[in-house]
Amino acid sequence: MNAIEVRNLGKVYPGFELRNVKFTLPEGAILGLVGENGAGKSTLIRLIMGASAPSSGEARVLGADARSPEFTKIKDDIGVVLDEAHFPTSLNARQIGRVMADTYSRWDAGAYGEYLKRLELPEKKPVKDFSRGMRMKLALAAALSHDAKLLVLDEPTGGLDPMVRDEILDILEDFTRREDRSVLISSHIVSDLEKLCDYVAFLHKGELLLCQEKDRILEDYAMARVTEAEFESLPEEAVRGVRRGKYGVEALVERRLVNSAVTLERPSLEDVIVFFARGNRE
Amino acid sequence: MKALLRKDLYWICTQLKLFLVMMAIFCALPGGNFLFFGVLYSVLLTTTTLMSLDETSKWEVLALMLPYSRRQIVAEKYVLGWMLLAGTLAVSVIFRLVWWAVGIAEPEGADFLAVLCVYAAVALLIQAVVSPVNFRFGMTRGRILSITFIAVTAGVGAALFVSSPEAAMGVARAMGSRVPVFVLPLLAAALSAASLPLAARGFRKRVEK
CATH class of the missing domain: 3.40.50.300 (P-loop containing nucleotide triphosphate hydrolases)
Known part of the structure; x- marks a missing residue:
């Protein structure tokens, strides 16, 4: 039940x-x-x-x-x-x-x-x-x-x-x-x-953006810390949130949609939440 | 219901002791003038003071998530009001008997009981009007609306009396000769009980919006 x-x-x-x-x-x-x-x-x-x-x-x-x-x-x-x-x-x-x-x-x-x-x-x-x-x-x-x-x-x-x-x-x-x-x-x-x-x-x-098992979230999503040029090569549908800084771009991506050649890091739950909230607004 | 009654009795014993003492003094004083305040306050204590305390402490928010129905939350305030009113009337009768026994006051007998009936009827009528308003609008707006209603009603009554005192007295006398005084509190109690579903509906509307 x-x-x-x-x-x-x-x-x-x-x-x-x-x-x-x-x-x-x-x-x-x-x-x-x-x-x-x-x-x-x-x-x-x-x-x-x-x-x-x-x-x-x-x-x-x-x-x-x-x-x-x-x-x-x-x-x-x-x-x-x-x-x-x-x-x-x-x-x-x-x-x-x-x-x-x-x-x-x-x-x-x-x-x-x-x-x-x-x-x-x-x-x-x-x-x-x-x-x-x-x-x-x-x-x-x-x-x-x-x-x-x-x-x-x-x-x-x-x-x-x-x-x-x-x-x-x-x-x-x-x-x-x-x-x-x-x-x-x-x-x-x-x-x-x-x-x-x-x-x-x-x-x-007021909108539920995500509801999943915690471990699954941490497996499904990843942080990509890349240059602007590398970011542009990421598939648009893989990117869930982005932050541009002086030294490059941080993006939360859906792991399965990103080429394995790109270096990805395991995110914290806070990363996932923050980047989901930011979205692709930049 | 028992939990809610216990909670309010604790509120009274911890926060409102002074009011209990004042009510007892009003009931104890010989003569009927102060007694009215004692009787009136027994009802206002539940319909205004305790509701204000519940709102201020946000108990209402928690109570809606505990195993009490909305109707129980409203009905408890009515029941406690009736209990306090009955207690106040009993205390005032006991004090009168004591004063007569020790010779402080003259025996008033039927006159005193008639006064009690009128006071109880007024208190119950006020409960019947004020409770639904306060449950529907909350204490801040409810208090203003209740005071306005009572002031307007009293004002209209006074204006009628001043403009045509003989006609007003005639109506009062005619009513007095047809309705025995002890029926007044029974009628008012029926009205008070009838206002409970209205208060429960108002409370539901306010908290669920």
Whole structure:
């Protein structure tokens, strides 16, 4: 079964349009949703979680249509972490635990307590006195303490220092050790996703430019660092993005379409994303 | 629903303790003038203050992704409003009984109960008007619209009374003689309950746009 199936999903706002997004997240996999600020990542997550109505298309999550009434029950199997914790600010971690215990049918107070200890979160301090990192860790503890089958995370590591980011990524890796658990995580920090994800989807200005297995992306594409004359000899259809500098041309190319005589380098995921976003505009 | 009620009770106990104390004082003071504020605030606490806190903390955004239906999110505010109103009325009755027992106030009996009925009816009517508006437009615009509506209604009523006091009193007397006072809060409660689906629809429109 697929954890998430998104078919031709669209949403129109004044001045912004999410267009015809299609992708699938297989059960047990981690999909990283990459895109610059304002690319539409949060809009897409709201649509997938049924929090917003699509202008077109549909999203199915754990087998249910996100717009259907039964999806409210399905959300019992989904853990959510948004870009800010969004908890009532005068409540403390213990009180939030009690609210969540009444929210989720399989809430595990023991697991929640363990996460609070592991993440060094005080139980009696109000959330308003937490740092951003502490709030995100609290949101993660709440999302992981009810035996969720799917985690949906919207920019969980944005604005955090590298130590906290690393801690959060470690916890997510632990979560996915069980094969039936899936994760959809959005971020504009590509290095975080490179560490964690099986699949990468790249959203740019409301359009999904790329959605593939991460390893496949790194195999299929390559960086060509060449002179202007060599660049001109590359087949036009092979070039996915280009940057011209003083000392030559850097181009992201589709490996299979380029003559083997050209020296190609393995790209980083960040190279692929950046060059896809640049396109052939120069 | 239980989770949402618990969350709001925690909000009240941690953030709004002072308002609870003020409501208790208003209910405790002899005479009916202050009591009105206590009764009124029991409903406004949920329809405006708690909704503002939810919006400010962005709880609403998270709540839409948790296993609560939109209807539950709206209904909880109504239920909590009714619970607080019932609590406020009970507290005011208890204080009156104590004041009469210790001789601080004269027994008012049926008059006091009639006053409570009118106050409860007004509070429930305000809930029936303000809740759908706030759920539909959010607190910033909703508050302005609600205040405008209440001000215009009160203004029109006052203008009618000033322009033709005898006619207005005649209408009031005729209504009073035909509708027993204890029916007023029941009618207002029915109106409040009837406004719930409207509020739920408004909330859906706002969050899904």
